[in-house]
Amino acid sequence: MRRSTAAPDGQDVLKNAYVALRRAKALGIGQSLTFSPDIGQAARERTTLLRDLRQAFERRELSIVYQPQIDLSTGKIIGAEALLRWKHPSGEFIPPDRFIPIAEQSGLIVAMGRWLLPEALRTLKRFQQAGFEHLRMAVNVSSIQLRQPSFLDFVNETLAETGTSPNFLELEITESAAILGAGLVEQYLHELKKRGVGIAIDDFGTGFSSLSYLDRLPADRIKIDRAFVNALDNGDPGARGARIAEMVVPLGRKLGMKVLAEGIETEAQARRLGELGCDDGQGFLYARPMPIEELKLWLAGRAST
Ligand code: C2E
Ligand code: MG
Ligand code: MG
Numbered sequence: 001m002r003r004s005t006a007a008p009d010g011q012d013v014l015k016n017a018y019v020a021l022r023r024a025k026a027l028g029i030g031q032s033l034t035f036s037p038d039i040g041q042a043a044r045e046r047t048t049l050l051r052d053l054r055q056a057f058e059r060r061e062l063s064i065v066y067q068p069q070i071d072l073s074t075g076k077i078i079g080a081e082a083l084l085r086w087k088h089p090s091g092e093f094i095p096p097d098r099f100i101p102i103a104e105q106s107g108l109i110v111a112m113g114r115w116l117l118p119e120a121l122r123t124l125k126r127f128q129q130a131g132f133e134h135l136r137m138a139v140n141v142s143s144i145q146l147r148q149p150s151f152l153d154f155v156n157e158t159l160a161e162t163g164t165s166p167n168f169l170e171l172e173i174t175e176s177a178a179i180l181g182a183g184l185v186e187q188y189l190h191e192l193k194k195r196g197v198g199i200a201i202d203d204f205g206t207g208f209s210s211l212s213y214l215d216r217l218p219a220d221r222i223k224i225d226r227a228f229v230n231a232l233d234n235g236d237p238g239a240r241g242a243r244i245a246e247m248v249v250p251l252g253r254k255l256g257m258k259v260l261a262e263g264i265e266t267e268a269q270a271r272r273l274g275e276l277g278c279d280d281g282q283g284f285l286y287a288r289p290m291p292i293e294e295l296k297l298w299l300a301g302r303a304s305t
Helices: 010-027 037-058 096-106 108-129 151-162 175-195 211-216 226-233 240-254 267-276 292-303
Strands: 062-071 077-087 136-140 169-174 198-204 221-224 258-261
Touching: 010 037, 037 096, 037 108, 062 108, 062 292, 077 096, 077 108, 077 292, 096 108, 108 136, 108 151, 108 292, 136 198, 151 169, 151 175, 169 175, 175 198, 221 226, 221 240, 226 240, 226 267, 240 258, 240 267
Parallel strands: 077 136, 136 169, 169 198, 198 221, 221 258
Antiparallel strands: 062 077
């Protein structure tokens, strides 16, 4: 059969319609979309990236870095957040913001999480045994993982297997994930909280949770998104983002939650957050996310000062 680029054959038309359908479904219920070559190109790129990601995961080429979290009033480290890293065979680091959504869409995130949580808790154990008894480990959990019926058992089994007390684990869920799952997610979060596992709402301020919903969530901590922290020292005291950061601290307090500011990069931001009464912070000002060996040196360096 002769093919012209202008007029695709029947099979191509069907394929394109399917690609557009999947894209529309990913956008949410009731969405419609017309196929364009751009969509086809983006879909091909995602497919290639997913294939590479699967392969990298199977070959154990993904790694975990840890970013310290600091008590702003004492300067002491309270814990670390585990963050995934993927070095593509091309040598380039693919940012999690690019590969996590693909892992979520394909369901691969479930297997990735089943590898990451025990790994992160074993790391925690090592640090606790090395004298940092009070360190907590914060682990990001996507809504796809949270909605797995086996999620609770998995967390409980991992805590038991690694000999971790539940109050040294904190699960970070995004505001939108918490809303998406509503009933079931809320129930799971209550169960986890009953066990003593900490719950943090990540990227707070970027989603659309209603205040009454936030009040019902059994969270211990709110993490102010770094976009709002960033706005704190841009010289304009009335800046939009800054106002949000200023409001979230008392809001968290009122709800009985701790507040942690993400992405602190400057002393001025840290000072302002301290004045506002923000409890904890995380950001390049203190430390970048580091591989385990580097974190060990970083902790040892701080302990000796
Ligand atoms: P997140 O959970 O909000 O993680 C914080 C992000 O902010 C990290 O980006 C961290 O490297 C970055 N960051 C920390 N301090 C600073 C700072 O001072 N300045 C700036 N500009 N950035 C800072 P990263 O590692 O690229 O991760 C991006 C997102 O990917 C995470 O956001 C999280 O939502 C997701 N992610 C990473 N690892 C996992 C994982 O294991 N599971 C799931 N479900 N999501 C993950
Ligand atoms: Mg996080
Ligand atoms: Mg965040």
